[in-house]
Amino acid sequence: MKSSLIALAFAASTIAALTGIVAAKDEANKDALPPGSVSRAEGLEAWKRIEAVVTHPRCANCHVDAKAIPIWTPAGETRPRVHGMNIHGGDSRIGAEKVACSTCHMTSTQANDPAPSPPRAGIDWQLAPVQFIWFGKSGAEICTQLKDPKRNGGRDAVGLLAHLRHDASLNGFIPRGWAPGAGRTTPPGTFEDHVKDMALWGAAGQPCPN
Numbered sequence: 182m183k184s185s186l187i188a189l190a191f192a193a194s195t196i197a198a199l200t201g202i203v204a205a206k207d208e209a210n211k212d213a214l215p216p217g218s219v220s221r222a223e224g225l226e227a228w229k230r231i232e233a234v235v236t237h238p239r240c241a242n243c244h245v246d247a248k249a250i251p252i253w254t255p256a257g258e259t260r261p262r263v264h265g266m267n268i269h270g271g272d273s274r275i276g277a278e279k280v281a282c283s284t285c286h287m288t289s290t291q292a293n294d295p296a297p298s299p300p301r302a303g304i305d306w307q308l309a310p311v312q313f314i315w316f317g318k319s320g321a322e323i324c325t326q327l328k329d330p331k332r333n334g335g336r337d338a339v340g341l342l343a344h345l346r347h348d349a350s351l352n353g354f355i356p357r358g359w360a361p362g363a364g365r366t367t368p369p370g371t372f373e374d375h376v377k378d379m380a381l382w383g384a385a386g387q388p389c390p391n
C-alpha cells in the first residue's frame with residue numbers, strides 16, 4: 182500500500198514535470214520565428230546581445246569547467262573570482278562530495294535578499310553541466326557550444342527557447358539573473374529581451390562571429 186502510494190506520488194510529480202516541459206515547448210513555439218525570416222546580419226547583431234548576457238557574471242559564474250569551482254563577484258566588486266570558503270561543486274555539480282550548495286543557497290521561489298546573502302532559486306542550486314562551459318571562454322567559443330546539440334543538452338534553436346521558458350516557469354536561475362538581489366549588477370536588457378534575441382538568432386540559423 183505504502184509503496185503504491187509512493188509510486189502514485191512519483192507518477193504525479195513526473196506528470197507535473199512533463200506537463201511543465203510540454204507547456205514550455207508550446208510557449209517556445211510561440212516565441213520562435215520562422216527559420217530563414219531573419220538575415221544573417223540581424224542574427225549576428227542578436228548574438229552580440231546574447232553574448233553580453235551569457236558572459237555576464239550572473240550567468241557565467243555557474244557555467245564553469247570540470248574543475249567545478251564556482252565563481253562569485255561580491256557586492257562592490259566587478260571582477261569575478263573564486264567562490265570563498267573553499268566551495269567545490271564536485272562531479273555531482275551540487276557539492277554533494279563536500280558541502281552541498283543547498284546548505285546556503287536555498288531552494289525557494291521567494292525573491293533574493295540583498296547581497297551578500299547567498300542567491301536562491303526555485304530549483305536546487307548547482308553548477309551547469311561541464312559541457313556548458315562559459316566562464317573564461319570567448320564569445321565565439323560560447324556561440325559554437327550553444328548551438329552544438331552534442332554540448333548543449335541535445336537542444337535545437339527552439340529547444341533553447343523551451344529551456345528559457347521552462348527554467349522561468351520554475352523560477353529558476355535564468356530570470357533571476359535579472360533579479361539577483363539588491364547590490365548585484367544585472368545583464369543588459371531584460372529576460373524577455375533575451376528570449377527575443379534567442380528567437381532572432383535561431384531564425385537566422387544561429388550564426389557565430391569568427
Ligand code: HEC
Nearest residue numbers: 239240243307308309310313327332333334344354355358
Ligand atoms: C546556479 C547556477 C546557474 C546560473 C546562475 C545560470 N545557470 Fe544556466 N544552467 C545551469 C544548469 C544546472 C543548467 C543545466 C540545466 C539543464 O540542462 O536542464 C544550465 C543550462 C543552461 C542552458 C542550456 C544550454 C547550454 O548550452 O547552456 C542555457 C541556455 C542557460 N543555462 C542559460 C543561462 C543564462 C542566460 C544565465 C544567466 C541569466 C544562466 N544560465 C545562469 C546553472 C546555472
Ligand code: HEC
Nearest residue numbers: 239242243251253255256269270275276282285297299308
Ligand atoms: C557556506 C555557504 C555557501 C555554500 C555552501 C555555497 N555558497 Fe555559493 N555563495 C554563498 C554566498 C554568501 C554568496 C554571495 C556572495 C556575495 O554576493 O557577496 C554565494 C554566491 C555564489 C555564486 C555567485 C552568484 C552570482 O550571481 O554571481 C555562485 C555561482 C555560487 N555561489 C555557486 C555555488 C555553488 C555551485 C555551490 C555548491 C557547490 C555553492 N555556491 C555553495 C555562499 C555559499
